[in-house]
Amino acid sequence: MRLDEYARHDATGLAALVRSGEVDPAELAACAAAAAEAVDPTLNALVGPIDENALWTSDAPFSGVPVLSKSGHGRAGGPLGAGTRLLAGRTVPVDDVFSARIRASGVAFVGATTAPEFGLYAVTESRLHGATRNPWDPSRSPGGSSGGASAAVAAGIVPVATSGDGGGSIRTPAHCTGVFGLKPSRGRTPFEANHFFNLSVNHVTTRTVRDSAAFLDVTQGAHPGARSLIPPPSRPFSAEVDREPGRLRIGFATELAGFATAGPDSADAAGRTAALLADLGHDVAEASPGVAWAGFFDAFLRAWTHALPWSVGRLERLLGRPAEPEELEVMTWRYRRHGETVTVADLLDADQAFRAASRAVDDYFDAFDLWLTPTAVTPAPRIGDFDPSGTDETAAEYSYRVLRDYSAFTPLLNVTGHPAASVPARHGAGGLPIGVQLVGRAAGEAELLRVCAQLETANPWQQRTPPIWAGSAAGGGAS
Numbered sequence: 104m105r106l107d108e109y110a111r112h113d114a115t116g117l118a119a120l121v122r123s124g125e126v127d128p129a130e131l132a133a134c135a136a137a138a139a140e141a142v143d144p145t146l147n148a149l150v151g152p153i154d155e156n157a158l159w160t161s162d163a164p165f166s167g168v169p170v171l172s173k174s175g176h177g178r179a180g181g182p183l184g185a186g187t188r189l190l191a192g193r194t195v196p197v198d199d200v201f202s203a204r205i206r207a208s209g210v211a212f213v214g215a216t217t218a219p220e221f222g223l224y225a226v227t228e229s230r231l232h233g234a235t236r237n238p239w240d241p242s243r244s245p246g247g248s249s250g251g252a253s254a255a256v257a258a259g260i261v262p263v264a265t266s267g268d269g270g271g272s273i274r275t276p277a278h279c280t281g282v283f284g285l286k287p288s289r290g291r292t293p294f295e296a297n298h299f300f301n302l303s304v305n306h307v308t309t310r311t312v313r314d315s316a317a318f319l320d321v322t323q324g325a326h327p328g329a330r331s332l333i334p335p336p337s338r339p340f341s342a343e344v345d346r347e348p349g350r351l352r353i354g355f356a357t358e359l360a361g362f363a364t365a366g367p368d369s370a371d372a373a374g375r376t377a378a379l380l381a382d383l384g385h386d387v388a389e390a391s392p393g394v395a396w397a398g399f400f401d402a403f404l405r406a407w408t409h410a411l412p413w414s415v416g417r418l419e420r421l422l423g424r425p426a427e428p429e430e431l432e433v434m435t436w437r438y439r440r441h442g443e444t445v446t447v448a449d450l451l452d453a454d455q456a457f458r459a460a461s462r463a464v465d466d467y468f469d470a471f472d473l474w475l476t477p478t479a480v481t482p483a484p485r486i487g488d489f490d491p492s493g494t495d496e497t498a499a500e501y502s503y504r505v506l507r508d509y510s511a512f513t514p515l516l517n518v519t520g521h522p523a524a525s526v527p528a529r530h531g532a533g534g535l536p537i538g539v540q541l542v543g544r545a546a547g548e549a550e551l552l553r554v555c556a557q558l559e560t561a562n563p564w565q566q567r568t569p570p571i572w573a574g575s576a577a578g579g580g581a582s
Contacts, residue, residue, distance in 0.1 A: 104120075104126050104130050104131070104134055106134055106137055106138060106141070106259075106573055106574060106576055107574035107575070107576070108574075109131070109134035109135075109138065109259070109573075109574075110134075110138060110259030110568075110572065110573040110574035111259075111565075111566075111568075111574060112262065113262045113263075113309065113310050113311040113313070113314045113565070114165055114168045114170075114210075114262040114263045114309070114314045114317070114318075115311070115313050115314055115317060116262075117131060117168045117262060118164060118165045118166065118168050118209075121166050121167050121168070122166070127167070128159050128166065128167025128168075128211060129155075129167075131167055131168065131169050131211070132153070132154075132155040132156075132157065132167075132169055132211060132213060133155060134169075135153050135155075135169035135213050135260060135261055136152075136153040136155050136213075137573070138258070138259050138260045138261075138573030139152070139153045139214075139260050139573075141573050141575075141576060142238065142258045142259070142260065142571050142572070142573050143255075143260065145236060145241055145571055146235060146236050146237075146238060146241070146245075146254050146255075146258060146571060147217065147232065147233055147234065147235050147236060148216055148217055148235050148236075148245070148250075148251040148252075148254040148255045148258070148260070149171070149214055149215065149216060149217065149251065149255065149260070150174050150182050150214070150215040150216065150217055150232065150251075151214060151215065152214065153169075153213045153214050153260075154212075154213050154214055155213070157169075157211040157212055157213045158211065159209055159210060159211035160206070160207065160208075160209040161209065162209075163207065163208055163209025164208050164209060164317070164321070165208045165209045165210045165317075165321075166209035167209065167210075167211055168209070168210050168211065168262065168263070169210070169211050169213045169261045169262075170205065170210040170211065170212055170213065170261055170262075170263045170264065170265070171212070171213065171214050171215060171216045171251075171252065171255055171260070171261050171263075171264040171265070172202065172212055172214075172215050172216070172264070172265045173185070173215070173216050173218055173248075173249055173251070173252050173264065173265050173266055173267060174186060174215050174216060174217055174218040174251065175218055175221070175222060175267075176195075176199075176201070176202060176265050176267065176305070177195050177197075177198060177199025177201065177202050177295070178195055178198060178199075178202040178206075178212055178215070178265070179195055179196065179197050179198045179202070180194055180195065180212075181194060181195050181202075181212070181215045182194060182195070182215050183195050184221075185218040185219065185220065185221055185222045185248065186217065186218045186219045186220040186221070186222075186227070186229035186231050186232060187220045187221060187229070187231060187430070187431065187432075187435075188230060188231045188429065188430040188431070189415075189418055189422070189426050189430045189431060190418065191231055199293070199295055199326075200293040200295065200326040200327070201265070201292060201293040201294065201295075201305045201322060201326075202265070204293070204321055204322045205265065205307075205318065205321060205322060207321070208318070208321040210263075213261070215251075216249075216250075216251030216252045216254075216255050216264055217229070217232045217235045217250065217251030218247070218248050218249065218250070218251060218252075219247045219248050219250070219432075219491065220431065220432045220435050220491065221411075221414070221435065222247075222248035222267060222269065222272060222303075223248070223411075223434075223435060223438065223491070224247045224248060224432075224434075224489065224491050225246060225247045225248070225270075225271065225272075225275060225484075225489055225505050225509060225510045226244040226246060226247045226250065226484060226486075226488070226489045226490070226491075227244065227245060227246070227247040227248065227249075227250025227251055227254075227276075228244065228247075228486065228487075228489075228490050228491065228492075229432065229491075230429075230432060230492055234486045234487075234490075235250045235251050235254055236254065236486065237254060237279060237280060237483050237535075237569075238254055238257050238258040238280060238569035238570070238571040238572060239257075239280065239281065239483070239534065239535055239536060239569040239570065239571075240483070240533070240534070240535060240570075241571065242485055242486060243279070243482075243483040243484065243485055243486065243535065244279065244483055244484050244485070244486055244488070244489075245257070245276050245279050245280050245483065246272075246275045246276030246277075246278065246279035246280070246483060246484075247272060247275075247276065248267070248269075248272040248276075249264075249266035249267060249268070249272050249273050249276045249284075249308055250276050250279075251264075252264035252265065252266045252276065252308045253266075253276035253277055253279060253280040253282055253284070253308050254276075254280055256280070256282050256308050256309065256310055257280035257281055257282050257310075257569055258569060258571055258572055258573055259568070259572050259573035259574050260573060262309065262310060262314060263307050263308070263309050263314055263318065264307065264308050265305070265306075265307055265308075266284070266305070266306060266307055266308045267294070267303055267304065267305050267306075268284075268286040268303065268304055268306070268513075268517065269302045269303035269304075269407075269517055270302065270403070270407065270510070270513060270514040270517050271286075271478075271479075271510050271512075271513025271514060271517075273285065273286050273306060273308060273525070274286055274478050274513050274523060274524070274525035274538070274540060275478060275479050275509070275510050275513060275525070276308065277308060277478070277525040277527075277538055278478035278479050278483075278525045278536070278537065278538030279479075279482070279483035279535075279536070279538075280483070280536060280569070281527045281530075281536030281538075281564060281567060281569070282308055282309065282310050282527065283308075283309050283310060283311060283312055283314075283315055283524065283525070283526065283527065283555070283559075283564075284308050284309075284315075284524065284525040284538075285306055285315045285319070285522070285523075285524040285548075285551075285552075285555075286304055286306065286513075286516060286517070286522060286523045286524070287304050287306050287319060287323075287522055287548060288304075288333055288520055288521065288522045288545065288546050288547075288548060289301055289304060289331075289333070289517075289520030290325045290329065290331030290332065290333040290520070291304065291319070291323055291324075291325075291331075291333050291522070291546075291548065292304060292305045292306055292319070292322045292323060292324075292325075293305065293322070293324070293325060293326035293329070294326070295326050295329075298409070298410040299406075299409070299410070299450065300406045300453075300454075300457065300518070301520075302406065302407075302517040302518065303517070304517075305322070306318070306319065306322070310565050311559070311565060312344055312552060312555045312556045312559050313341060313344045313556070315524075315552070316339075316340040316341045316343060316344050316552050317340070317341045319340045319548065320336075320339045320340050320341050323335070323336065323340070333546050334546060336548070336549060337549075338549075340548060340549060340552055343548075343549045343550075343552045343553050343556075344552060344553070344556040345556070346553050347553070347557075348550060348553035348554045348557055350384050350385060350386065351385045351386070351472040351473055351550075351554065352385070352386045352388075352470065352471045352472045352473075353377070353380055353385050353386065353387045353388075353471060353472065353473045353474070353475055354387075354388055354389065354390030354391065354467065354470075354471045354473075354474050354475065355373055355374075355376075355377045355387060355388075355389060355390070355474070355475035355476065356373075356389060356390070356391040356474070356475075356476050357369070357370040357373050357374070357476070357477060359391075359394070359396045359511055359512070360391075360396060361396055361397055362396035362397055362400065362506075362507065362511060363396075363480055363506065363507045363511035363512075364480070365476075365477040365480055365512075366480055366481045366482075367532075368481070368482055368531030368532060368535075368537050369477035369478070369479060369480060369481060369482070369537060370477065371529075371531075371537075372477060372528040372529050372531075372537040372538070372539050373475060373476060373477045373528075373539050375528065375529060376475060376526075376528050376539045376558070376562075377475055379558070379561060379562060380475070380554075380558075383557060383561060387475075390467070390470070390471060390474075391467070391474070391476075392460075392463040392464045392466070392467040392474070392515075393463045393466070393467075394459075394460045394463045394464075394515065395456075395459065395460075396511075398456050399456055399457075399460050399515065399518075400503070400506060400511075400514075401456070402452065402453035402456035402457060403453075403514050403518065404441070404498070404499060404502050404503075405445050405449045405450065405452075405453045406450070406453050406457070406518075407438075407502075408438045408439075408441045408442035408445060408498065409442050409445040409449075409450060410442065411435075411438050411439050411442040412439050412442045412443050415431070415435075415439055432491040432492045433491065433492045433493075433494070434491035434492065434494065434496075434498065434501055435491065437497060437498040437501070438498050440498070441497075441498035441499070457518045457519075460515060460518055460519060461518065461519045461520075464515070464519045464521060465519075465545070468544040468545070472543075472544065472550065473541055473542060473543060473544075473550070473551070473554060474541070474542040475539060475540070475541055475542075476512045476539070476540045476542070477512055477537075477538075477539060477540065478512060478513065478525040478537075478538035478539060478540040479509055479510055479512060479513075479538070480507070480508060480509050480510070480511055480512070481508065481509055482531050482533065482535040482536075482537060483535050483536075484508075484509055488508075489501075489504075489505050489509070512540055513540065516542055520545065521542055521543060521544065521545055521547070522542070522543045522546075522547055522548045522551050523540055523541065523542045523543070523551075524540065524541050524551060524552075524555050525538040525539070525540055526538060526539055526540075526541060526555050526558050526559075527562075527564035527567070528562070529562075530567075536567075541554060541555060541558075
């Protein structure tokens with residue numbers, strides 16, 4: 104199989120070739136290794152080499168299709184820690200429920216992708232692995248925390264990489280690299296490491312909507328013992344991709360009143376997408392949930408940091424010693440100290456703010472079916488802009504700068520639990536991809552996927568390949 108042919112196929116397409124006997128899994132693994140050799144020296148998206156001898160399961164939907172796991176995910180043999188020196192060299196002993204379900208689909212886990220320390224950051228830059236770079240422009244970040252995943256998928260190393268989203272960590276990297284990123288509803292997929300507010304969810308980063316839907320079918324259902332109110336789908340999510348969404352009421356916004364306003368490229372992408380949706384027959388109007396944004400983000404910072412002292416302390420007990428200063432990012436230390444100041448009263452106040460925000464979103468969905476926003480305030484940030492070890496800011500100063508300048512549009516949906524997806528929309532003035540975020544009603548992945556697939560047909564993005572792309576063999580030259 105030619106490398107350019109491999110790099111253009113999604114997982115569904117590769118699986119069909121395996122079933123037909125046109126290619127075999129060993130050939131796909133060799134292609135993944137060749138793709139990594141071509142592009143990863145520039146991108147730094149992988150933790151270690153591609154395993155061409157990775158096991159896979161026959162007679163399964165994705166038999167032998169190469170997949171990467173995010174560093175820190177619970178995949179047996181993968182890196183235990185996400186981008187932290189504190190756990191360098193340690194590996195996961197057994198699959199967690201999420202990884203086990205993906206493995207049961209027949210995939211070959213051929214390696215791991217980079218992530219920032221503990222998945223805390225909106226860029227993938229760590230002292231352990233260095234900076235991961237964007238295949239559209241290596242001076243730019245692919246985002247975070249699933250930055251290695253998005254870079255690897257966009258550059259054609261693999262069609263699918265596991266990802267996680269606790270504040271935008273699937274969606275903003277997808278925006279940065281021009282791929283598709285769905286954050287499922289809270290409880291739709293297993294996530295066994297959540298704390299009080301259950302902000303994080305697991306899914307995958309893909310190049311196509313149909314791959315995202317198919318892997319949602321593979322993984323859907325909370326892990327045993329979890330209390331999830333998410334109903335199972337009435338039919339497979341993969342069956343929704345070819346269904347017409349009907350005429351929907353869609354509100355759109357390019358600012359969060361009193362907190363952040365989309366930059367020109369992001370605002371233009373949202374406006375163009377709103378016009379396209381209107382042309383496709385939907386009723387589109389400017390509208391947003393009535394969230395008190397400043398208070399919401401104050402609460403989000405408390406919720407984001409409250410468990411970090413406990414989490415790091417637990418690792419220290421596992422290691423039998425305290426963490427050394429050089430083993431954690433500068434900002435991780437500051438987040439830890441910030442978390443130590445969070446009181447029970449602070450958490451109760453945050454809970455009240457989150458309940459108010461959730462009511463506002465529910466009220467919005469009484470009048471609308473979907474909400475359209477930019478995925479991020481700006482295109483992909485430059486390497487170093489948000490380096491967690493390169494700042495003298497306080498935890499609050501750093502967090503609010505990242506939010507206002509880049510990632511303000513995504514955290515709300517981690518709090519409310521609504522499904523949301525970043526859809527590639529266009530390329531900005533500098534040639535960087537720009538995504539838009541579509542948000543569905545509670546447990547509304549089916550409707551959301553139908554509209555995302557409609558946009559994929561009307562404004563195809565898979566044929567857009569970055570300058571650093573495995574299909575170019577040497578990793579250079581735009582296609």
